[in-house]
Amino acid sequence: MEHEKENKFHFLDIAMKRRKDGTVQRSVYKKDTWNGSYLNFNSFCSISYKKALVKTLFHRTERICTSDTLEEEVMNGKKCSKNNGYPLKFIEKYGKCEDKKPKESTANRKPIFTQLQFKSDDVTGSINMRLKTALTRTYPAAKLLVLSKTTCSLMQSKVDRYPFHVTTNCVYKFTCTCQSSYIGRTERRAYFRFKEHIPKSLGLDGLNAFNSAIARHLLDTGHEVDILKSFKVINKQSNSNLLKFAEALAIKRLKPDLCIQKETVISLSLLW
Structure with missing residues (x-):
């Protein structure tokens, strides 16, 4: 169990510091072993994973940080993303916080999952668009979710879990x-x-x-x-x-x- 030390305490991803006036300052907590390594932008995997990574990093920062730590954490997030090969335009496009519009009351669409072998972003994107268009025309109440699967390297070291x-x-x-x-x-x-x-x-x-x-x-x-x-x-x-x-x-x-x-x-x- 973690205990407060020098007015500092962390819980999950949240680092908290007690101010003199009794209020709490919040920022993103990082372990001592954290080195800033995330999925590299040049990795052979679907672009949707890379978009989701950038969105998650900045959305987490927005949800956790107080106003006096938000700017610093956003700058850290941009620096970390750039170090992992992400272009600045890509970071600014998918890392910005968007105001969510209130959802209209509509019937829930049933999610349908399928998995395809990842070839490239162009090929995967084209197939996804065609599948979703065909499904929307045929079954409007269904929502297609496509998962991209990559092939593991033959030389990947695997932990032997069995005797x-x-x-x-x-x-x-x-x-x-x-x-x-x-x-x-x-x-x-x-x-x-x-x-x-x-x-x-x-x-x-x-x-x-x-x-x-x-x-x-x-x-x-x-x-x-x-x-x-x-x-x-x-x-x-x-x-x-x-x-x-x-x-x-x-x-x-x-x-x-x-x-x-x-x-x-x-x-x-x-x-x-």
Whole structure:
């Protein structure tokens, strides 16, 4: 629970300061770890998200701040938006506070949601307009809300929320105590695949360990490893094709030394 210190107190997004006359001054509260990073204007996502971000920042400032802190917080909001790549005209257009007209008493339109793959602002905007026009003519009582979906990067680091015993369809990385590394993939439960790489798990010797680069390395060097510490899931995918791409990208980027003889399933020709 937060307590008042030096006449200052914060609750959620509101920073409050007690004035000498007993009134309260309000401003936008920011944590010490706040660095001003928001969705960048050049990010590959729908322009509607960027409009909503600017509107939310300035609307929040207007609702929270008292008259003596409003101007400073508005300037901070403009500076922060510019640092995230937003043009000044864009900020002024969507960040201004508009006087809301009283709503007329009309029948509520039923919201209908649909989701489309985001291609570009021009393509998405054109499709949205056509869909809404067609729906308005056919079903005037319906209100269409279109959500834009972007594809996640294959190399996006994902937190492993599940133990090895139940993790499937993943790309994994092995790191030996000597820092030699290996990248592999499995559609089975990861823990069972990890155990197959360890000579002790299968009673392997130098003759029948040729199918595993990790096993060969451990037999040649005599190093001992802990499965839970040496193996790490670095990516998960929903199907085998994406899994192959993710493995190939990981090998291309991380260049594990134990994968020298391993031919990637998918040949990559990347600009980087």
